Amino acid sequence: MPDFNARPQQVEMSQFIADCMKRPAQQRMAVVEAPTGVGKTLAYLAGAITAALANKKMLVISTATVNLQQQLMQKDLPLFAQSLEEPLKFVQAKGRRRYLCPSKLVSFVETEQQQELGFDVDSKFAHAQQRQQAAKILQQWDTQAWDGDRDSRKETIVPEIWHQISTDSEGCAGKSCSKFMRCPYYMVKREMATANVVVANHDLVLSDADLGGGLVLPNPEEVLFVFDEAHNLPQKALDHAAKALNFVQIYQTAEIADSVLKKIPKLLAHRQHDFGYMLMELRRDLPAVVSILQQIETLLQSDQLVKDVINGKVSEPRIFWQSELVQALLVPCHSLYQRANVIYKHYAVFAKWIKDAVENQQMANKVAEVLLPQVGTVQNIFGYVIDFMGLFLDEDKPDRPPNVRWLSYETFAKQATLVINAGPMTAAYFLEKSLWNRAYGVVMTSATLRGMGLFQRFRMDSGLYRFNESHFLAVKSPFDYANQASLFLPAMKALPNDNFALWQQEVAQQLISVIDKEEATLVLFTSKQVMDTVYQSLPSQLTKLVLLQGDKLSPKNMIIEHSQRIAAGKGSIIFGMDRFAEGVDLPGNLCSHVVITKLPFPVFTRPIEQAKQEWILRSGGQPFVALSLPAVSIRLIQACGRLLRKETDSGRITILDRRLLTKAYGKQLLQHLPNYRVIS
16 A cells, blocks of 8 residues: 555554464454554454455454444545455445335335325325425436435435335345346345455344344355444344334234235135145134233233333333243243244245245236235244243243343334333343354454453453453554643542532533633533533633534534634534544544543443343442443543544543542553543
């Protein structure tokens, strides 16, 4: 590459990854913490590409943010590809919902009018407007003025319309669709088949893994994965591993299933000798599902805790295996589980028969395009019920972390409904089973993977226990922290956990004295309420420089406005929360002062987090030491990391939380920060 200077840390990271990828199967795992400035993108590309190309595996790079995906596609990969001897083809992969479904769009434009008969005047007008917009979208796609990718479109499409004209895997007719060859999603899929590198996001990779792999991406056995921003992966995986029983959704799906069942004998008449017993079982089990759901709802509504949830007195309360409520639910839930298995199995067969019928010209394409999404929805939702029951009915065992069960009250399809949730306490098993035990190779990297200087928490949360120290590397930063940045700890009278009101007043006073109105300042808060209160108590000569998160501009537009002010030689101050403490890149003079108002301790309020704390206590550990400290250490390093983005950057950090000096754990947190020049 022209003008490229390799850094020793970059070479070390690249070599470590290359060596790990030469190991035997099931041992190709490299976990690297690489601070800002190392140049980790080029390090992992150089380290992993040879193993991927030589073994004919696809390199899938997964990130947590859209910004990093765009940077990879528009800058890093084109530059890297130019420097290689053999050609490198790279494609960005997204979930189906990011692409237009031409079949659904045509259907929406053509059939909407007949569905409006029972609507009132306002609804008819709204639907007519939507149809007009959809017709314009169809014309743009049909004339190739737009490629069907939602992210590449200049004009926005409102969610109400987009939901009608996009689809997911269960609603897709695949090769049976008349628009298959021009389908935006399948055009990208065909490109992916010949690509060496695919850029994806964590959600897409985890969704694919959750469904067994090989749906959007190739099977994990054919992939060398790189997870950039990997510190986000355990939480994302936990969200994917949890499942929910949504009553309204299952009632609606049972109706769809019944409607399909009435059409099947006529549409698949050529297979009638095959499905006599299937129809008999489904005519028995579909009404039974509705009865069982009603039975479960009756049981729930007689419980006081459920009444409190519905009345809004409690939010997301946990329900326990040994409780009367869970024990009463076991019998109907087992019955629902058995019926769901039968329904899932039979509708999977119907889907296969419909696709075969289209290929053999025994069914018209138009009919299949309407029927397959309905069959797929039934299959998908009942498959989800099976997954939920697997978690809910898994009995607690004293020697392993139990699954967590809780209730919530949510709005689904404009109806309020009670939802039963179940999820594992840790995503470790999910990640190990669906990815680490199957993938050809894995690289995990981020600027912050260690908490309090150790990989321990990340290792446990990610299911990496079987990999020893030789799979983990923390490279040093190329920055000269002591000369590039100072850390200022002002003398404050109040601590936020002792005298909150006084501390909040002091924060406002300190900001007036520490902020230079001529420079670029980023002020980070852990609470919107505190941020707004502090903002309102500042003098106008300071507030006129402040861009306040949640006020008028989106975070992206706040950064654009901030950059324009600095470019014009003016001062600018960003008041932001979590969104600005991680992943925001403000190099050079775009940020010369970071103010952290309070140590970013996590608040463990979600059911799974509370269960994890209890499990640690039962196992003889301390939740504060095992969970809170590593988490705050990582967040603090991330927040401080907003200051120095390049080796030429310099500036100062101010932390308005004296606990760093007065508490024993504060001194530990300071020790694990980069060696800034400390002024207190």
